[in-house]
Amino acid sequence: MTLEKICSRLSKDNQYHLAIQLNQIALKNWDDYVKDNVLEYKDSIAGAKHKVPQTLLIDTIDEVKKFVSKPKLYRWFKTDIKLYKLYAYFDDPIVALQDEDWVLPKNVELTFYSTYNLLGSIVDDKINNSGNSTIYVSINQSIKAIEMSNQLTEIEIRTILEKAKNGM
Numbered sequence: 001m002t003l004e005k006i007c008s009r010l011s012k013d014n015q016y017h018l019a020i021q022l023n024q025i026a027l028k029n030w031d032d033y034v035k036d037n038v039l040e041y042k043d044s045i046a047g048a049k050h051k052v053p054q055t056l057l058i059d060t061i062d063e064v065k066k067f068v069s070k071p072k073l074y075r076w077f078k079t080d081i082k083l084y085k086l087y088a089y090f091d092d093p094i095v096a097l098q099d100e101d102w103v104l105p106k107n108v109e110l111t112f113y114s115t116y117n118l119l120g121s122i123v124d125d126k127i128n129n130s131g132n133s134t135i136y137v138s139i140n141q142s143i144k145a146i147e148m149s150n151q152l153t154e155i156e157i158r159t160i161l162e163k164a165k166n167g168m
Contacts, residue, residue: 007136015135016068018164022142029111041102057115087123107148114141
């Protein structure tokens with residue numbers, strides 16, 4: 001069964017739990033990178049320097065976890081303002097990555113995008129040009145980042161997916 005089919009058959013909550021779990025695993029890519037690198041870029045349009053906080057991804061994952069742990073009814077009527085602020089904070093770095101003003105190793109870039117898309121699945125859930133939901137894109141990006149950095153074997157990833165299919 002393809003990853004897309006697995007994700008489409010999961011409840012929204014199980015999709016979130018899976019995406020959070022995979023984001024937390026992939027986060028090691030980010031953490032390893034920030035130990036030895038400055039998170040700074042210069043945009044090519046205005047020439048301004050920008051810094052990205054080292055804790056941006058973990059802060060985002062933590063806020064998403066808090067949101068998902070709230071009762072469903074409360075969640076959909078009152079999305080936490082912190083989530084919107086975090087989402088807006090990603091705007092400039094995402095543009096910098098797309099414009100190649102900020103270049104990251106591929107596994108780190110995928111980890112960054114995965115966390116952004118996890119957050120986006122709550123704040124601005126969209127279907128991309130390929131017809132995939134933002135939460136699926138996040139899950140897929142996390143898996144690719146995990147595979148690239150050899151954090152888990154294919155069997156270990158399949159075990160996580162199997163547990164998700166069975167309700168975690």
